[in-house]
Amino acid sequence: MEKILDKKRLDDWAAALTNYEVQAPSQEDGIWGFQPVNGPVRLDHTNTKQPPKEFAFPQREVFFTFEQIKGEAPRLTQVLPQAPRHAVFGVRPCDGRGVPRMDKVFNDHVEDTYYNTRRKNVAYVGLACNKPPSANCFCLSVGGSPVSTDGLDVLMTDLGDRYFVAAVTDAGKALMAEAAKVFSEPSATDQKQVKQAHAAAVAHPQRAVNNPDQAPAKLKASFKSPLWDELARACIGCGICTFLCPTCHCFDINDEVHGKAPLKGQRVRTWDNCQFPDFTMHSSGHNPREGTGARLRQRVGHKFQYFYENFGMHQCVGCGRCITECPVGIDIINVVNKVAENAA
Amino acid sequence: MINLKDVRDAARDMLAKGEVRAVIGYRRGSRGMFAEPAFLDRPEEADELVWDPTCFHNLSLYLVHDRKHLAHAGKKSGAPVAIVAKGCDARSIVVLLQEHYFGRDDVYIIGVSCEGTGVVDERKLARHLNGAQASNAAFDGDDFVFTTAQGEKRLPAREVMADRCLECRNPFPKEHNLVYGEDKTGRQLEAPFAALDRFEAQGAGERWENWARHFDRCIRCFACRSVCPMCYCDECVVDSITFPISTETTADEKANRIRWIERSAARSENITYLMTRAMHLAGRCTDCGECDRACPVNVPIRLLNTKMEKEARDQFGFEPGASIGGPSLVASFLDKDPGEFIR
Amino acid sequence: MSEQQPYEPKIVAFLCKWCSSAGSDLAGVSRIQYPANATPITVPCTGAVSPMYILSAFNKGADGVLVSGCHIGDCHYLEGNYLARRKMYLIMKLLDFIGVEHDRFRMSWVSAAEGAKFAQVVTDFVNDLQPLGPQDKLKRAESK
Numbered sequence: 001m002e003k004i005l006d007k008k009r010l011d012d013w014a015a016a017l018t019n020y021e022v023q024a025p026s027q028e029d030g031i032w033g034f035q036p037v038n039g040p041v042r043l044d045h046t047n048t049k050q051p052p053k054e055f056a057f058p059q060r061e062v063f064f065t066f067e068q069i070k071g072e073a074p075r076l077t078q079v080l081p082q083a084p085r086h087a088v089f090g091v092r093p094c095d096g097r098g099v100p101r102m103d104k105v106f107n108d109h110v111e112d113t114y115y116n117t118r119r120k121n122v123a124y125v126g127l128a129c130n131k132p133p134s135a136n137c138f139c140l141s142v143g144g145s146p147v148s149t150d151g152l153d154v155l156m157t158d159l160g161d162r163y164f165v166a167a168v169t170d171a172g173k174a175l176m177a178e179a180a181k182v183f184s185e186p187s188a189t190d191q192k193q194v195k196q197a198h199a200a201a202v203a204h205p206q207r208a209v210n211n212p213d214q215a216p217a218k219l220k221a222s223f224k225s226p227l228w229d230e231l232a233r234a235c236i237g238c239g240i241c242t243f244l245c246p247t248c249h250c251f252d253i254n255d256e257v258h259g260k261a262p263l264k265g266q267r268v269r270t271w272d273n274c275q276f277p278d279f280t281m282h283s284s285g286h287n288p289r290e291g292t293g294a295r296l297r298q299r300v301g302h303k304f305q306y307f308y309e310n311f312g313m314h315q316c317v318g319c320g321r322c323i324t325e326c327p328v329g330i331d332i333i334n335v336v337n338k339v340a341e342n343a344a
Numbered sequence: 345m346i347n348l349k350d351v352r353d354a355a356r357d358m359l360a361k362g363e364v365r366a367v368i369g370y371r372r373g374s375r376g377m378f379a380e381p382a383f384l385d386r387p388e389e390a391d392e393l394v395w396d397p398t399c400f401h402n403l404s405l406y407l408v409h410d411r412k413h414l415a416h417a418g419k420k421s422g423a424p425v426a427i428v429a430k431g432c433d434a435r436s437i438v439v440l441l442q443e444h445y446f447g448r449d450d451v452y453i454i455g456v457s458c459e460g461t462g463v464v465d466e467r468k469l470a471r472h473l474n475g476a477q478a479s480n481a482a483f484d485g486d487d488f489v490f491t492t493a494q495g496e497k498r499l500p501a502r503e504v505m506a507d508r509c510l511e512c513r514n515p516f517p518k519e520h521n522l523v524y525g526e527d528k529t530g531r532q533l534e535a536p537f538a539a540l541d542r543f544e545a546q547g548a549g550e551r552w553e554n555w556a557r558h559f560d561r562c563i564r565c566f567a568c569r570s571v572c573p574m575c576y577c578d579e580c581v582v583d584s585i586t587f588p589i590s591t592e593t594t595a596d597e598k599a600n601r602i603r604w605i606e607r608s609a610a611r612s613e614n615i616t617y618l619m620t621r622a623m624h625l626a627g628r629c630t631d632c633g634e635c636d637r638a639c640p641v642n643v644p645i646r647l648l649n650t651k652m653e654k655e656a657r658d659q660f661g662f663e664p665g666a667s668i669g670g671p672s673l674v675a676s677f678l679d680k681d682p683g684e685f686i687r
Numbered sequence: 688m689s690e691q692q693p694y695e696p697k698i699v700a701f702l703c704k705w706c707s708s709a710g711s712d713l714a715g716v717s718r719i720q721y722p723a724n725a726t727p728i729t730v731p732c733t734g735a736v737s738p739m740y741i742l743s744a745f746n747k748g749a750d751g752v753l754v755s756g757c758h759i760g761d762c763h764y765l766e767g768n769y770l771a772r773r774k775m776y777l778i779m780k781l782l783d784f785i786g787v788e789h790d791r792f793r794m795s796w797v798s799a800a801e802g803a804k805f806a807q808v809v810t811d812f813v814n815d816l817q818p819l820g821p822q823d824k825l826k827r828a829e830s831k
Contacts, residue, residue: 028557028561029558029561030642031561031641031642049641050563059563059608059609060609135375135376135477136375233381233383234381234383234406236567236571236638238565238567238570238571238638239565239566240565240567243563252607258827258829270608270609272607273565276566278583283593290416324375327401327567327571327637327638328380328381329373329374329378329379331374334374544784548786548788548789549786551784551786552785552786552787552824554786555786556786556824604743605746606827612746612825612828615785615824616739616742616743616746619738619742619782619785620738620739623777623778623781648781651780651781651784652777652781655776655777655780660773674770674773674774677766677769681772681773681776682776683759683772685794686772686775686794686795687808
């Protein structure tokens with residue numbers, strides 16, 4: 001399904017989605033983030049600071065609550081997410097490509113009920129990048145594209161005074177069907193213009209990982225490379241790169257105790273982070289990933305080697321957030337290129 | 345005006361003579377015009393050094409890293425490490441010396457004066473460049489000059505300087521072995537604590553509304569802690585490794601260990617973390633602004649620290665990083681300390 | 688708690704064992720009537736009260752936090768209360784800065800002989816806390 005949407009009617013589309021909680025990028029304290037729509041939808045963002053992964057994989061998820069009266073057996077009550085149906089507007093194609101990668105992780109050996117319950121209630125409405133939103137975009141070199149539909153339910157392309165709106169999935173068609181009246185049929189000119197816009201988007205120069213197909217083998221051969229320590233020398237060990245990553249999915253599970261008599265609390269899943277010193281800390285005090293070099297290798301290896309070995313694709317989608325946001329200039333493109341260049 | 349060649353020559357010379365183990369400075373990164381921390385071990389690397397308005401990092405953090413590495417490897421320090429330090433960075437080094445984190449002979453301070461300007465604030469700059477990418481940044485008197493694809497762009501430094509630089513009382517690194525650039529002490533462009541005073545002019549209700557929003561946004565990536573040279577504790581109250589475990593530790597004890605702060609990035613936990621950190625930095629924070637800069641979600645962490653700094657100055661006459669032999673704020677007292685608040 | 692009952696603020700009171708803790712005992716044995724809202728935690732000295740304890744008490748649901756120790760000059764360890772005076776001043780200002788009501792944190796000097804003063808401090812604190820209602824700014828939510 002391909003339609004034209006006059007920019008003035010974008011709000012009418014959003015307003016027609018009464019069965020959804022509509023989310024769109026908005027700016028608060030200088031930070032672009034997805035927020036429930038409350039007023040006009042503005043798709044003039046570059047990219048959001050955080051990817052839309054929180055809709056399926058929130059930073060904190062309650063698994064169950066527990067309560068134990070002294071001398072009695074503990075009582076557990078499962079808490080399944082009560083997430084509304086979300087329609088998320090303004091998703092960039094790189095972040096869209098993060099979605100199927102997360103789907104694989106949470107459905108490979110075990111089907112994660114919590115993730116899936118949320119996931120099936122989210123529709124991602126993408127916005128093609130007519131020009132790269134960031135100087136550190138590199139989607140093209142990791143198999144993506146600024147107009148990729150992978151993981152998205154709808155892809156919108158800005159054509160000046162109107163959007164070219166293409167449904168990608170049935171969920172996307174359903175979203176468009178909710179407000180059939182706001183759309184019009186695309187003319188031959190529209191079709192031509194969208195093709196031109198997409199061609200121009202893809203032609204925009206971007207930074208690049210060199211020979212990405214060879215990266216898994218090169219990284220595998222470089223496990224013991226001294227370069228890891230060298231490249232991670234400035235690393236401060238914070239969690240920005242992974243917490244802002246559209247495909248990082250590691251988590252920790254903790255019991256949060258709210259009362260001791262009777263004992264009650266919640267078992268919660270929270271995001272965890274391979275860059276933190278305690279991520280791999282053993283209870284003996286031994287830490288197999290002692291230094292920042294080993295942790296950088298883990299992050300980069302996961303994106304460009306281990307995930308590739310498991311699922312046949314790079315886990316990195318090239319959004320560039322970890323590069324832009326790193327306080328000390330650690331640059332995953334540079335790291336992969338340097339390590340690959342020096343691989344045996 | 346600092347002549348970069350002088351800095352490079354000095355670094356090369358020190359490394360060649362073996363007077364220092366390494367030089368920590370700035371070099372051009374792979375990310376556009378921005379500088380990144382550089383670690384020079386060999387004299388021939390000295391030409392990598394740069395000094396420009398994007399040298400915003402407080403490198404004294406890496407002196408802390410160095411000590412930790414030495415301790416872990418069970419090595420003695422040997423020759424000192426040289427470090428390029430701005431006024432605020434040099435004050436952090438003074439605090440580290442004051443706390444005996446290392447000795448004065450373990451560090452060789454190559455001071456660089458911020459002279460009439462300071463360093464850029466990436467976020468302010470991005471607003472001014474409006475999407476354009478700059479490939480180079482340079483100091484020029486009271487201006488910063490950026491090279492973009494559309495040509496040279498000159499901006500008055502005060503428009504794109506970090507808040508802390510606008511308020512800086514001491515752009516000249518007083519504690520140094522070598523120093524470059526003019527001493528422009530007293531050149532501050534805004535009154536000390538100007539940003540804090542603007543925030544404090546609000547009522548308690550508004551302050552809470554603002555902080556609640558900021559605390560909610562925190563994602564607990566701990567960049568503020570990781571980037572801070574004063575956050576050198578081996579164990580931090582927020583980490584799960586703070587509970588010593590031996591073979592004797594029972595499962596019950598593990599389950600009942602004290603957790604001051606839960607891992608959930610919930611408002612209450614974020615507040616406890618950030619407030620504890622602010623208290624721990626009281627009298628130690630030299631307002632290098634790194635926590636503010638590193639925060640990916642713009643939590644104005646600096647305000648918490650400058651609040652403590654201002655109280656310390658007004659009530660206790662205390663200036664962090666002023667002298668190596670000086671007392672610590674919370675391990676000292678005066679008879680005349682305020683006590684009217686106590687019933 | 689049913690809605691008809693008056694709101695009773697929960698106070699966590701860090702009391703120095705050498706003075707205020709004994710002062711609270713004296714208030715008890717002297718049969719002085721005062722509100723039972725304060726949960727005492729005896730500490731060896733107010734100088735040992737980390738600001739973190741105060742934040743943690745609020746985090747775990749205290750409506751008010753009291754720190755009470757020896758009068759200046761009377762510290763068993765000579766200067767613990769001087770150090771506490773500085774630290775508590777700073778945490779008080781920080782709480783105030785983020786917009787926590789000023790009356791939720793209080794400090795007092797109560798000697799072992801001042802049972803009546805202890806009762807008065809707690810009574811005043813409860814009276815000042817009552818109009819503020821429950822403290823929910825720093826309190827850990829059970830589910831969110």
